[in-house]
Amino acid sequence: MTGEQVIFLIVGAVTLIAALMVVTVRDLVHAALWLVATLFGVAIIYTLLNAGFLAVVQVVVYIGAIAILFIFAVMLTRRQAADTGAALNKNWWAGALLAVLTFTGLFFMLQSWSGFQKQAAAIPSGFDAINQLGDALTSPAGFVLPFEVASVLLLAALVGAVYLAFNKK
Amino acid sequence: MNEWLYVGLFFIVGLIIPVGAIGVGWLLGPKKPNPIKQSTYECGIEPVGEGWVQFKAQYYIFALVFLVFDVETVFLFPWAVKLGQLGMFAVVEGIVFILILVAGLVYTWRKGMLEWA
Amino acid sequence: MIPLSWFLILAAGLFSIGLFGVLARRNAVAILLGVELMLNAVNINLVAFWRYGDILLMTGQVFAIIVFAVAAAEVAVGLALVISVYRRRSTVVAEELDLLKW
Amino acid sequence: MTFWNDPLKVAADWLTGIFTGWGMPSVGANVLVAFLGVLMLITILMVIDIFLVWIERKVVARFQDRIGPNRVGPFGLIQPFADIIKLMIKEDTTPDGADKVVYNLAPILSMMSVLILWAVVPLAPVMLGVDLNAGALFIIAAGSIGTLSIIMAGWSSNNKFSVIGAFRQVAVMISFEVPMLAVLLIPTIFSGSMGMNAIIQSQSIWFVFLSPLAALIFLIAAIAELGRAPFDLAEGESELVSGYNIEYSGMKFGMFYAGELLHAFTFGGFWSIFFFGGYRFFGLELVSPFLAIAIILFKALVGYWVIMWVKYTVMRIRIDQMLAFNWKFLTPVAFVLVMVTALMNTLLRGADSWLFITGMILSNIIVAWVSMEIVRSVSKQERERVEGVQQVAEAHH
Numbered sequence: 025m026t027g028e029q030v031i032f033l034i035v036g037a038v039t040l041i042a043a044l045m046v047v048t049v050r051d052l053v054h055a056a057l058w059l060v061a062t063l064f065g066v067a068i069i070y071t072l073l074n075a076g077f078l079a080v081v082q083v084v085v086y087i088g089a090i091a092i093l094f095i096f097a098v099m100l101t102r103r104q105a106a107d108t109g110a111a112l113n114k115n116w117w118a119g120a121l122l123a124v125l126t127f128t129g130l131f132f133m134l135q136s137w138s139g140f141q142k143q144a145a146a147i148p149s150g151f152d153a154i155n156q157l158g159d160a161l162t163s164p165a166g167f168v169l170p171f172e173v174a175s176v177l178l179l180a181a182l183v184g185a186v187y188l189a190f191n192k193k
Numbered sequence: 194m195n196e197w198l199y200v201g202l203f204f205i206v207g208l209i210i211p212v213g214a215i216g217v218g219w220l221l222g223p224k225k226p227n228p229i230k231q232s233t234y235e236c237g238i239e240p241v242g243e244g245w246v247q248f249k250a251q252y253y254i255f256a257l258v259f260l261v262f263d264v265e266t267v268f269l270f271p272w273a274v275k276l277g278q279l280g281m282f283a284v285v286e287g288i289v290f291i292l293i294l295v296a297g298l299v300y301t302w303r304k305g306m307l308e309w310a
Numbered sequence: 311m312i313p314l315s316w317f318l319i320l321a322a323g324l325f326s327i328g329l330f331g332v333l334a335r336r337n338a339v340a341i342l343l344g345v346e347l348m349l350n351a352v353n354i355n356l357v358a359f360w361r362y363g364d365i366l367l368m369t370g371q372v373f374a375i376i377v378f379a380v381a382a383a384e385v386a387v388g389l390a391l392v393i394s395v396y397r398r399r400s401t402v403v404a405e406e407l408d409l410l411k412w
Numbered sequence: 413m414t415f416w417n418d419p420l421k422v423a424a425d426w427l428t429g430i431f432t433g434w435g436m437p438s439v440g441a442n443v444l445v446a447f448l449g450v451l452m453l454i455t456i457l458m459v460i461d462i463f464l465v466w467i468e469r470k471v472v473a474r475f476q477d478r479i480g481p482n483r484v485g486p487f488g489l490i491q492p493f494a495d496i497i498k499l500m501i502k503e504d505t506t507p508d509g510a511d512k513v514v515y516n517l518a519p520i521l522s523m524m525s526v527l528i529l530w531a532v533v534p535l536a537p538v539m540l541g542v543d544l545n546a547g548a549l550f551i552i553a554a555g556s557i558g559t560l561s562i563i564m565a566g567w568s569s570n571n572k573f574s575v576i577g578a579f580r581q582v583a584v585m586i587s588f589e590v591p592m593l594a595v596l597l598i599p600t601i602f603s604g605s606m607g608m609n610a611i612i613q614s615q616s617i618w619f620v621f622l623s624p625l626a627a628l629i630f631l632i633a634a635i636a637e638l639g640r641a642p643f644d645l646a647e648g649e650s651e652l653v654s655g656y657n658i659e660y661s662g663m664k665f666g667m668f669y670a671g672e673l674l675h676a677f678t679f680g681g682f683w684s685i686f687f688f689g690g691y692r693f694f695g696l697e698l699v700s701p702f703l704a705i706a707i708i709l710f711k712a713l714v715g716y717w718v719i720m721w722v723k724y725t726v727m728r729i730r731i732d733q734m735l736a737f738n739w740k741f742l743t744p745v746a747f748v749l750v751m752v753t754a755l756m757n758t759l760l761r762g763a764d765s766w767l768f769i770t771g772m773i774l775s776n777i778i779v780a781w782v783s784m785e786i787v788r789s790v791s792k793q794e795r796e797r798v799e800g801v802q803q804v805a806e807a808h809h
Contacts, residue, residue, distance in 0.1 A: 047331030088556025119333030158275025181383035218663025309732030
């Protein structure tokens with residue numbers, strides 16, 4: 025077993041445990057903090073996939089912005105410091121069953137696929153992901169339209185969210 | 194070898210040093226807790242109510258605008274890296290991209306959501 | 311080296327946990343946390359397929375970045391909805407929001 | 413390859429030789445040597461941090477026409493060690509109802525978020541740290557961890573003041589992150605890379621001469637990120653007692669405090685890297701790596717001094733003023749500057765370097781002038797409106 029595999033197993037296990045904590049702990053601030061741990065684990069997984077730029081973006085966008093927004097929202101929608109009452113609803117066992125079924129289904133479906141055990145090719149020397157990404161996002165043959173549409177999407181989200189949450193009646 | 198391994202070492206050492214410092218402080222310091230010492234500090238008077246206050250919704254608005262601009266600027270970094278080798282077309286693209294988002298800022302501003310009222 | 315299967319299984323596990331969170335949590339904010347987990351699982355898949363496919367083809371990474379934008383938009387609007395509901399009904403428990411039941 | 417030309421590599425090779433001589437596999441030896449190197453760098457940083465306390469106290473004393481610490485040791489140099497011993501032997505209290513794990517984790521994360529910044533700082537042409545190609549964004553990523561640690565500290569203390577302080581601090585930090593990200597695009601545009609070393613290498617003309625406005629916006633945003641005056645309302649002593657770290661004592665408080673000082677020093681360093689050529693100084697950096705380290709540390713100290721100068725000169729402003737300043741002034745100006753810089757950079761490509769510099773400076777001055785004019789006319793209107801209201805009120809009396 026190589027060093028990378030050991031790191032993957034440790035990080036993967038921690039990520040999955042943190043994800044389980046996200047969906048089960050009662051206190052929502054704790055759930056948000058466990059989400060941060062999960063997201064950080066995913067960022068490490070990106071670095072193992074040689075996608076360093078995405079790992080940094082993951083930390084900037086998810087931990088720096090989305091997790092903060094979650095914590096703010098949790099604090100805005102409660103009247104006392106701690107959460108009380110059950111964390112899960114009455115039909116949680118059905119949800120658990122469905123989740124397990126999904127996982128087994130995905131697992132067997134993937135296992136029957138021929139590329140499942142594929143190994144990664146070596147990275148060509150001089151390969152710079154950010155440069156390539158800049159090319160892909162700006163060349164007319166690439167992803168110019170998604171690039172601009174993303175900005176329209178963000179604009180729509182901003183306008184919609186401001187309107188929804190703070191339309192004074 | 195993966196350069197991120199070294200960044201990981203910085204994370205590990207960055208954890209060890211403060212843990213060590215706090216650990217030494219914990220070993221050397223006295224440990225005599227009592228209820229008065231443990232009570233939360235409110236300028237010397239008895240704590241009133243619980244340690245919780247309702248927040249202004251304004252905090253959420255600023256976090257929201259921040260989130261949108263954060264994601265946008267992250268999009269712009271690959272564009273900026275490549276800009277030196279691209280023509281006018283790429284510049285116009287980026288400017289349109291920024292202007293669309295500035296429109297969002299202007300909307301929020303005009304709705305009076307950036308006021309701390 | 312790590313085979314592709316490890317990443318795919320991790321992503322599948324993360325997705326299933328997220329699905330469980332969406333189906334089983336009572337608090338609306340917690341349901342959105344579950345959605346975030348599912349989006350992250352998708353992103354792991356996208357990046358893994360980029361790395362294990364043609365590395366010069368940036369489609370996987372571009373899609374992952376688009377997913378970041380979509381996740382940001384989803385969180386912004388989703389949480390705004392939750393706050394809006396909280397202001398009207400003073401609760402964020404999904405079961406108690408039964409206005410459209412009948 | 414002698415020791416004086418590349419000390420780190422010589423030392424690393426020597427240590428690797430020793431470790432492999434003990435029968436360690438070469439990969440393990442490499443990782444261990446890198447670990448020791450990181451440990452050494454961070455230990456040196458902590459020592460610098462201790463002296464920063466002394467520097468800060470001396471400088472603030474001079475600004476306020478005092479002498480500062482001068483009793484313990486020559487020029488009071490031993491004073492910070494006395495402070496540290498005091499912090500260490502203080503009792504470490506935890507308030508009732510605190511969330512223990514989160515409460516203890518917060519100062520650790522706060523310190524860590526500052527220390528990891530040094531992973532991407534190039535100290536000399538042969539000591540690049542980790543030359544990440546996403547270096548500029550890495551700073552922001554580390555800052556996000558710092559933001560998170562403040563929320564954790566404020567929330568877990570179970571104290572109203574610390575929660576309010578934390579929320580204000582976080583609102584300020586995330587708001588000013590936007591103009592900071594935007595101006596980081598400008599060195600990226602000029603150098604065509606986000607890597608710290610590439611940015612330094614392309615500064616045959618310091619970027620401050622190409623874009624003085626960007627350097628200024630970066631400094632303002634950095635001061636706000638650091639939560640220093642005039643943006644330190646989170647710890648307004650008279651209203652919030654001390655902000656998010658009220659309930660911390662002993663070494664845990666020390667971590668927040670030391671983290672803040674080192675953070676300011678580090679951002680002085682980043683300011684010099686992005687806009688003042690980092691370790692470059694008229695070719696002197698090529699003479700010896702030690703000289704290069706001295707240059708970058710000196711520039712970082714100058715940046716730190718400027719941050720202190722602002723801190724002890726300008727008074728604290730209110731949170732509404734601060735957020736309005738950011739969202740209604742700094743952010744639009746930063747984005748306009750990015751657009752103008754991108755346009756000019758493409759228009760002037762291939763032009764003579766003097767023409768390039770002149771064009772860039774002129775465009776900066778025009779952006780600054782136009783935005784100041786807009787602010788002036790808006791504030792004039794506002795003043796007239798306020799005076800009109802006052803006159804109406806007086807007429808009623």
